[in-house]
Amino acid sequence: MGLLIMKKLLLFLALVAPAVVQAGSSSSIAWTxxxxxxxxxxxxxxxxxxxxxxxxxxxxxxxxxxxxxxxxxxxxxxxxxxxxxxxxxxxxxxxxxxxxxxxxxxxxxxxxxxxxxxLKPATGSGSEVTAKSKKLIEEGDGKRIVPPCFVCHGANGQGEKMDIPALSGQKADYLIKTLQEYKSGQRHNDVYSRMRLIAQQLSEAEIKGLAQYYEQAK
Ligand code: HEC
Ligand code: HEC
Structure with missing residues (x-):
């Protein structure tokens, strides 16, 4: 996706999203x-x-x-x-x-x-990776509010400073469960609803594919 669209999506998530998404405190932690x-x-x-x-x-x-x-x-x-x-x-x-x-x-x-x-993270294992999941991670989808996962989670899913977790080597079944919970709103401790907004745009098949991708990533 174009850099401009990507920037727009990120700006949307950072500025607009907090105001429009369901209210309710998401976390008591502020990174002072x-x-x-x-x-x-x-x-x-x-x-x-x-x-x-x-x-x-x-x-x-x-x-x-x-x-x-x-x-x-x-x-x-x-x-x-x-x-x-x-x-x-x-x-x-x-x-x-x-x-x-x-x-x-x-x-x-x-x-x-x-x-x-x-501790040394789990080395990636497991299942097949589809080109579709790889595309979502690297390019996102400009037609939906799906910025590429890598801009936040890092090129190899290694996480970024403060609250953005490493995903590489993580159990696929856990990743599926927690993405489904962001999607349904059952998990709502993501500040600015960053993950809820994204998960709401993902189909069950996409969630599964993304989880399998990160489980085998190193
Ligand atoms: C705008 C930045 C951003 C983008 C883009 C993003 N994430 Fe996240 N993600 C976060 C943050 C922040 C958290 C931690 C939120 C919290 O505290 O619950 C998170 C948490 C997660 C978790 C929970 C991990 C765990 O150990 O519980 C998963 C899974 C996840 N993201 C997957 C994805 C996938 C897949 C994509 C791409 C479709 C993606 N994320 C795109 C910021 C982002
Ligand atoms: C009886 C089993 C059990 C024990 C004991 C346990 N946990 Fe957990 N832990 C879980 C499960 C299951 C989850 C996933 C829960 C969810 O989906 O929210 C979890 C989730 C977590 C998470 C969230 C990880 C992420 O990626 O978001 C952290 C952090 C954590 N546990 C730390 C600990 C620590 C530290 C201890 C010991 C002091 C501990 N746990 C003891 C079962 C356990």
Whole structure:
């Protein structure tokens, strides 16, 4: 897609979208310099101790073996921090994660974020990639509000600063589930509705294709 259209889409998401999309707070986290500094000073050694209680589901090295449980290894510390705080504050809901997140102090949360960010991410595995998914990731679709995924998530799905997660090597079944939840609005902790607006434009087949693409990406 043309650069101009891409710029327009991004501008739309950044400026117009927040005003038109369903109201309701999306996250209690604001990326002030203080918050960024706080997360940055997270202690990975303390996080490693705390992470023993997560291993049963998220894997010993942060690589999940259960399809609908996300891997955490190599994820941005700021993203992990935000998601845990959102669960704790009921801004992202999941029966398995709410109580866990509520049991962690803000310092514990920063320590866990630091620990998981030091681990080696899952190496891409799995299924076939369709040209259609690749096109959505690299070019988006100018006829719908679908900017190319790479402009935010990075050329290899490695994530970008602060709240944009790494997707490469992530479990496809988890990615499908969470994209469906953005689409239905059940997951609504994305600031500026960035992911809800995009997921609403995607068909079930496209969601599946994109998830399979990122699962095998390195
Ligand atoms: C009983 C299993 C279980 C345990 C124990 C558990 N988790 Fe989870 N976790 C899950 C599942 C399932 C999800 C996906 C929930 C969803 O779809 O919202 C999840 C999601 C997450 C996410 C969101 C990841 C993303 O990509 O958005 C983070 C962060 C997380 N867990 C961290 C932790 C930490 C840290 C611990 C230990 C202190 C922990 N979890 C313990 C099952 C578990
Ligand atoms: C405008 C920037 C932007 C674009 C473009 C974008 N994303 Fe996102 N994405 C985000 C942000 C920010 C989050 C984290 C939101 C939150 O805190 O829940 C996110 C989260 C996600 C998640 C959740 C990951 C997890 O671990 O739970 C998935 C899956 C995802 N995006 C897939 C995509 C796909 C596929 C595309 C392209 C069709 C795309 N994104 C395009 C900004 C973007």
């Amino acid at each position: 310099p203080e918050t960024l500094k706080f997360v940055k000073q997270g202690n990975a050694d303390k996080g490693k101790e705390l992470a023993k209680s997560c291993a049963g589901c998220h894997g010993e090295q942060g690589i999940s073996v259960m399809p609908e449980t996300p891997s955490l290894a190599g994820q941005l510390a700021t993203y992990t921090y935000k998601q845990l705080r959102d669960y704790a504050k009921d801004q992202r809901r999941n029966p398995l994660m709410t109580a866990t997140a509520q049991g962690l102090s803000e310092q514990d949360t920063a320590d866990l974020g630091a620990w998981f960010s030091t």
